[in-house]
Amino acid sequence: MSARVAIGIDLGGTNLKVALVDSAGTIVARAARRLADGQPSGEIIDTMVSLSRQLMLEAHLDKADVVGVGVGSPGPLSSRRGMIIKAANLAGWENVAVRDLLSEILGKPVVLDNDGNAAAFGEFWAGANRDGHDLVLLTLGTGVGGGIVLGGNILHGHFENAGEIGHSIVEPRGRACTCGKLGCLEQYASASAVVRRALGGVKAGKASALSGLVDRGDEVTAQTIATLAGDSDAWCEQVWDETCFYLAVACVNIQHAFNPARVLLGGGLACAGEQLIDGVRNHFSAMSWTLHDDFPEIQLASLGYDAGVIGAAGLAWQALGAGGD
Numbered sequence: 657m658s659a660r661v662a663i664g665i666d667l668g669g670t671n672l673k674v675a676l677v678d679s680a681g682t683i684v685a686r687a688a689r690r691l692a693d694g695q696p697s698g699e700i701i702d703t704m705v706s707l708s709r710q711l712m713l714e715a716h717l718d719k720a721d722v723v724g725v726g727v728g729s730p731g732p733l734s735s736r737r738g739m740i741i742k743a744a745n746l747a748g749w750e751n752v753a754v755r756d757l758l759s760e761i762l763g764k765p766v767v768l769d770n771d772g773n774a775a776a777f778g779e780f781w782a783g784a785n786r787d788g789h790d791l792v793l794l795t796l797g798t799g800v801g802g803g804i805v806l807g808g809n810i811l812h813g814h815f816e817n818a819g820e821i822g823h824s825i826v827e828p829r830g831r832a833c834t835c836g837k838l839g840c841l842e843q844y845a846s847a848s849a850v851v852r853r854a855l856g857g858v859k860a861g862k863a864s865a866l867s868g869l870v871d872r873g874d875e876v877t878a879q880t881i882a883t884l885a886g887d888s889d890a891w892c893e894q895v896w897d898e899t900c901f902y903l904a905v906a907c908v909n910i911q912h913a914f915n916p917a918r919v920l921l922g923g924g925l926a927c928a929g930e931q932l933i934d935g936v937r938n939h940f941s942a943m944s945w946t947l948h949d950d951f952p953e954i955q956l957a958s959l960g961y962d963a964g965v966i967g968a969a970g971l972a973w974q975a976l977g978a979g980g981d
């Protein structure tokens with residue numbers, strides 16, 4: 657097997673992850689650094705370069721063994737222009753030409769894409785379901801991110817902002833979203849939103865075992881809500897069921913807009929596993945039509961927190977038109 661690798665870089669709000677990934681989508685070496693608040697973009701780019709070089713040394717690889725570099729980053733950004741326009745949670749990132757800067761220093765072609773898109777491409781390219789079928793990924797974490805892979809390519813859209821399914825409206829007069837609209841999916845189905853809704857109800861007087869946990873100062877996560885729902889805590893059951901319902905609404909809309917073979921659910925909320933998948937599937941079956949049997953498989957994503965670096969590297973392999981030569 658070839659020793660050639662692509663460098664995958666996942667730039668998060670608080671962490672920078674770098675990995676060397678072979679043409680089969682396997683991580684050969686990896687490193688991560690915590691980012692300081694307000695760290696200047698130049699310093700972060702220098703860290704991307706030094707971590708990449710360090711990994712190459714550790715893996716006994718030369719520059720000639722590296723086919724290219726893929727970077728996944730929060731946006732908004734322009735993949736076409738290789739530029740981060742403004743990165744949420746990263747102070748001072750405005751109009752940074754990451755692609756050209758990195759390419760100049762490393763002497764390799766660089767591809768830049770949105771972090772959700774990179775993760776979706778990772779699942780498509782190297783996940784458990786790598787059969788080339790169209791997929792949509794929803795990452796249910798602090799917010800709801802994701803991406804759409806159709807015909808083997810990420811769908812970017814004319815304005816390069818496709819795949820923002822977290823801001824699709826599932827309840828037109830619903831909860832206020834940070835984006836300024838009402839009723840976005842993100843306000844119902846992110847891991848943070850589930851905790852917020854459950855605790856909000858307890859504060860407003862809903863009877864739940866959650867109140868005991870809150871009184872003791874215990875940490876409450878989405879998994880806590882899922883566990884209590886599984887233990888027949890009525891309020892947590894209600895919150896959990898609503899969460900699955902709104903995700904099913906999104907899946908029906910995804911079915912009709914993109915008609916993918918599968919919708920994958922990942923991120924913190926997906927730690928609940930089959931409890932989440934079964935809940936979403938049940939609501940989906942009750943809501944979806946009977947005119948055609950064009951139903952996407954709703955499944956768990958398989959790459960976890962590695963999806964970003966693997967997908968970013970996969971994009972570099974794809975840009976070569978190869979996937980391994």
Ligand SMILES: [Zn+2]
Pocket residue numbers: 822823833834835836837840842
């Ligand atoms: Zn929104």
